[in-house]
Amino acid sequence: MPAAPLLQIATRYLAPILAVLSLLVLYRGHNLPGGGFIGGLLLAAAILLVAIAEGWDVVNKKLPVDPLTLLTLGLGIALLSGLPSLFFGQPYLTGQWLPGLELPIIGKVKLGTPIVFDLGVYFAVTGFTLKCANAFAEES
Amino acid sequence: MWLVAVVIVPLVAALGAGFIGRIPRSARPGVLFLPAFLAWIGLLVCGISAFQGNLPTAFSLAWFPQLEVNLDFNLTGLGWLLGLLITGIGSLILLYAGGYMGGAKQEARLYAYLYLFMFAMLGLAFSDNLILTFVFWELTSVVSYLLISFKHEYAEARRNALQGLLITGLGGMALMAGFILLASATGTWRISELALLGDQVVQHPHYIGILTLVLLGAFTKSAQFPFHVWLPNAMSAPTPVSAYLHSATMVKAGVFLLALFTPILGQTPAWTWTLSLVGGITFLHGCILGLLHQDLKKILAGTTIAVLGMLVFLLGLGTDKAFHAAILLLLAHAFYKASLFMMAGNVDQATGTRDLRRLQGLRRLMPWTALTAGLAAFSKMGLPPFWGFIGKEYAYKAGLDTAVPIWGTGTLLLGSLLLFAIAVKVAIIPFWTKPAATSAESKVSEVKLTMRWPPLTLAMLGLLTGLAPSFLQFPVDKAVATITNAPFEASIYLWQGFNLPLLLSGLTVLGGLAFFGLTRSPLLNRLAFKPLADSIYDICLKGVLDTAKHTTKTLQSGYLRNYLLIILASTFVLVFYKLYRFGGWPSLDWSGAGQPLILGVLLLMVIAIWSATTAHSRLVALISLGSLGYGVALIFAFFGAPDLAITQILVETLTVVLFAWVIAKLPDYHPLSSQRSRWIDAGISLTAGAMLTVLVLKAQIIELGPRISELMVDWSLPQAFGANVVNVILVDFRALDTFGEVIVIAIAALGVWALLTRPYQPKPKPASNPNPSKKES
Numbered sequence: 001m002p003a004a005p006l007l008q009i010a011t012r013y014l015a016p017i018l019a020v021l022s023l024l025v026l027y028r029g030h031n032l033p034g035g036g037f038i039g040g041l042l043l044a045a046a047i048l049l050v051a052i053a054e055g056w057d058v059v060n061k062k063l064p065v066d067p068l069t070l071l072t073l074g075l076g077i078a079l080l081s082g083l084p085s086l087f088f089g090q091p092y093l094t095g096q097w098l099p100g101l102e103l104p105i106i107g108k109v110k111l112g113t114p115i116v117f118d119l120g121v122y123f124a125v126t127g128f129t130l131k132c133a134n135a136f137a138e139e140s
Numbered sequence: 141m142w143l144v145a146v147v148i149v150p151l152v153a154a155l156g157a158g159f160i161g162r163i164p165r166s167a168r169p170g171v172l173f174l175p176a177f178l179a180w181i182g183l184l185v186c187g188i189s190a191f192q193g194n195l196p197t198a199f200s201l202a203w204f205p206q207l208e209v210n211l212d213f214n215l216t217g218l219g220w221l222l223g224l225l226i227t228g229i230g231s232l233i234l235l236y237a238g239g240y241m242g243g244a245k246q247e248a249r250l251y252a253y254l255y256l257f258m259f260a261m262l263g264l265a266f267s268d269n270l271i272l273t274f275v276f277w278e279l280t281s282v283v284s285y286l287l288i289s290f291k292h293e294y295a296e297a298r299r300n301a302l303q304g305l306l307i308t309g310l311g312g313m314a315l316m317a318g319f320i321l322l323a324s325a326t327g328t329w330r331i332s333e334l335a336l337l338g339d340q341v342v343q344h345p346h347y348i349g350i351l352t353l354v355l356l357g358a359f360t361k362s363a364q365f366p367f368h369v370w371l372p373n374a375m376s377a378p379t380p381v382s383a384y385l386h387s388a389t390m391v392k393a394g395v396f397l398l399a400l401f402t403p404i405l406g407q408t409p410a411w412t413w414t415l416s417l418v419g420g421i422t423f424l425h426g427c428i429l430g431l432l433h434q435d436l437k438k439i440l441a442g443t444t445i446a447v448l449g450m451l452v453f454l455l456g457l458g459t460d461k462a463f464h465a466a467i468l469l470l471l472a473h474a475f476y477k478a479s480l481f482m483m484a485g486n487v488d489q490a491t492g493t494r495d496l497r498r499l500q501g502l503r504r505l506m507p508w509t510a511l512t513a514g515l516a517a518f519s520k521m522g523l524p525p526f527w528g529f530i531g532k533e534y535a536y537k538a539g540l541d542t543a544v545p546i547w548g549t550g551t552l553l554l555g556s557l558l559l560f561a562i563a564v565k566v567a568i569i570p571f572w573t574k575p576a577a578t579s580a581e582s583k584v585s586e587v588k589l590t591m592r593w594p595p596l597t598l599a600m601l602g603l604l605t606g607l608a609p610s611f612l613q614f615p616v617d618k619a620v621a622t623i624t625n626a627p628f629e630a631s632i633y634l635w636q637g638f639n640l641p642l643l644l645s646g647l648t649v650l651g652g653l654a655f656f657g658l659t660r661s662p663l664l665n666r667l668a669f670k671p672l673a674d675s676i677y678d679i680c681l682k683g684v685l686d687t688a689k690h691t692t693k694t695l696q697s698g699y700l701r702n703y704l705l706i707i708l709a710s711t712f713v714l715v716f717y718k719l720y721r722f723g724g725w726p727s728l729d730w731s732g733a734g735q736p737l738i739l740g741v742l743l744l745m746v747i748a749i750w751s752a753t754t755a756h757s758r759l760v761a762l763i764s765l766g767s768l769g770y771g772v773a774l775i776f777a778f779f780g781a782p783d784l785a786i787t788q789i790l791v792e793t794l795t796v797v798l799f800a801w802v803i804a805k806l807p808d809y810h811p812l813s814s815q816r817s818r819w820i821d822a823g824i825s826l827t828a829g830a831m832l833t834v835l836v837l838k839a840q841i842i843e844l845g846p847r848i849s850e851l852m853v854d855w856s857l858p859q860a861f862g863a864n865v866v867n868v869i870l871v872d873f874r875a876l877d878t879f880g881e882v883i884v885i886a887i888a889a890l891g892v893w894a895l896l897t898r899p900y901q902p903k904p905k906p907a908s909n910p911n912p913s914k915k916e917s
Contacts, residue, residue: 031863033782035870041790048797068893071886078879093875095860110861114871117878121871124882129794131889135896136801 040125169238217618315357362394415456422449560652
């Protein structure tokens with residue numbers, strides 16, 4: 001791939017911002033537009049941007065996990081997030097919540113299994129998109 | 141509980157049969173005999189005790205209690221009699237099979253199947269739940285398939301096994317449907333409860349449907365005309381199998397079912413007419429088949445069909461006397477037919493042929509088999525003092541006692557004449573004629589002991605029970621009581637004085653001998669003939685296969701565009717039909733469209749469509765489509781669906797990116813399709829668009845139930861602590877659905893990976909690539 005300096009420099013700033021944004025979108029999804037699906041797509045977009053600018057070699061080297069592993073990880077998290085409700089005699093995947101926390105800077109935080117479930121979706125969507133892109137790109 | 145124990149014994153034996161190879165060959169027949177014999181003793185003793193009230197007659201174990209489908213077992217007189225025949229004859233057959241197979245290849249498989257079959261039949265005899273009955277019913281069909289195709293290296297055995305399975309299997313499906321209909325009409329799955337309902341079933345509007353389906357099941361299993369075709373072909377099974385399944389037990393399952401359902405479905409004109417007509421035709425047709433064939437086993441199969449027809453005919457007559465006669469005949473047939481089959485097996489094994497024209501003068505060479513054949517044949521002919529005589533006398537009595545005696549008695553007389561003639565042909569001629577001059581058969585010697593005694597025992601039973609019929613009165617009375625659904629008691633006499641049935645018996649003997657004379661004419665001694673019904677079966681099967689082949693060829697063209705066209709076209713037809721039939725037409729709400737922002741977006745979208753359809757480069761088309769998607773996203777955002785809008789934008793973006801990678805790999809863009817196919821494509825696209833538009837519009841006005849979305853909005857914050865109801869639905873209210881979708885995503889990713897990754901290529905053979913330096917290719 002021919003070097004495209006403009007894109008490379010832009011990516012250097014954009015990709016981290018997109019990645020952080022994706023986490024933000026994931027977290028705020030419960031109360032505002034966003035969520036695991038959108039977050040996952042955003043993260044995938046950030047990584048694909050690197051792939052376009054720097055090539056897949058860089059992505060494969062820098063990415064700690066393989067897309068398929070990421071996908072499996074997402075599935076596993078989503079699967080496990082439904083289990084706690086069983087301990088309380090409720091149907092599988094019933095949401096369980098911790099009492100609200102007051103944290104500095106961030107403010108009021110409410111954590112529960114639906115957020116964990118959404119994290120699973122987030123990883124799965126990212127893994128799926130990366131795997132497809134990777135397969136398209138490497139097929140030759 | 142004891143009932144289940146009896147049913148389980150053969151199953152355990154079937155599982156243990158695999159270890160038969162570890163037992164010395166000489167002990168095998170005895171070891172095989174034992175479990176069945178134990179089951180017989182247990183059934184006899186416990187059965188008598190249960191009928192006297194000392195043991196429970198019912199047993200139930202929960203299976204699917206929510207569906208009222210349970211392991212219900214119940215002891216009925218009829219089931220008891222059938223169970224005694226299954227285990228009693230079964231023990232003799234297994235003893236015989238141990239001798240007959242004696243060390244043959246895969247003998248353990250045969251024994252396992254035979255015991256598995258015994259298990260299925262016992263379950264059928266004692267099941268009190270329609271579903272359980274069906275399960276055992278089908279199991280007998282499956283085991284029959286495995287047994288007919290036992291010599292699976294022969295194409296004919298495979299073909300005949302499939303024929304049996306297809307015919308009885310289709311009947312089984314009809315039976316299942318009939319049972320479901322029956323249960324939905326009455327609200328119970330238990331046969332014992334159904335029998336108490338009186339004529340509630342008979343008066344139900346679905347009665348004719350239930351009757352037709354149940355009769356189809358029973359008729360196919362019991363080889364009634366015109367479904368009889370599979371039974372003569374089932375003779376390609378080893379002889380012990382023919383003696384057991386296809387004469388004494390399995391084919392009786394249909395008759396058993398009819399008898400069991402007589403109190404539930406019987407005694408209506410439809411029942412009486414169908415049973416007596418089908419039974420009568422089968423009776424005579426089976427006799428004719430027996431006369432035409434020259435193969436010992438096929439002749440016997442013909443007479444089996446005939447007797448099954450006779451039993452159905454008697455059940456159809458519907459009087460207590462007819463039921464009584466049917467049970468007596470069923471017993472007689474079980475005794476002599478199994479014995480005759482084993483006799484045929486002995487002759488086959490000793491001489492190497494079953495062709496009647498080649499079998500002569502075997503009396504001296506095989507005295508024991510000749511004796512067996514004679515005794516069994518006398519019972520079959522209906523000569524005194526054999527049990528067969530009693531059965532025939534009572535049948536004549538029942539025939540004379542009907543509304544139109546001439547028909548009933550006439551059919552029985554004609555059939556009995558023919559059976560008499562066949563009995564002479566099968567069991568007398570091969571033994572009692574002059575030995576042939578050729579020396580080929582002089583080497584023949586009598587078969588071993590384990591093959592001599594089982595058939596002789598059964599044949600002797602036909603004589604002894606005839607001499608002392610009162611021994612069998614108890615089980616016969618109990619069995620008839622199940623059919624009449626009322627207590628029944630009738631003494632059985634061998635000698636009933638000089639009366640009309642006796643005269644008819646005399647006529648049977650004279651007529652039978654006369655008929656036998658006719659069959660000696662060379663005209664009937666053709667080698668092999670193929671019954672018409674068999675040809676019809678072949679034509680039907682070929683038709684089904686050809687249709688399947690043709691449909692596959694038409695639908696599975698191998699071109700993606702054709703598949704898409706078929707899928708889309710069928711979707712259009714079905715969806716538009718439903719849209720046309722269901723609900724009214726929506727009135728369009730244009731109120732939001734007039735705003736300048738929306739108008740601008742719409743204009744952009746139209747330009748994007750125009751650009752995409754007329755583009756001369758893939759990249760341009762792709763980006764145009766992407767802008768179209770952005771337009772949609774803007775509309776989403778404008779009408780207050782930010783989640784949807786964000787998702788749409790991201791998906792559009794990523795799609796373009798993914799496509800861009802693919803495009804780089806595709807060949808240059810050339811418009812290759814003709815003008816005509818482009819117009820067709822345009823038509824398809826426009827139809828798809830129109831369909832979706834109408835669908836979306838109608839979705840707004842059609843309400844199938846109360847709307848749940850308001851409830852979800854109300855619950856979102858207080859119950860799930862989330863203000864974004866879309867997300868709460870995804871991760872909480874409908875989390876399981878989302879989880880399913882995530883799994884779909886995972887499968888899709890694996891699919892993409894599998895499609896695009898280079899397929900596994902086996903290493904080139906060393907011979908084809910002798911030069912290792914050519915590796916780079």
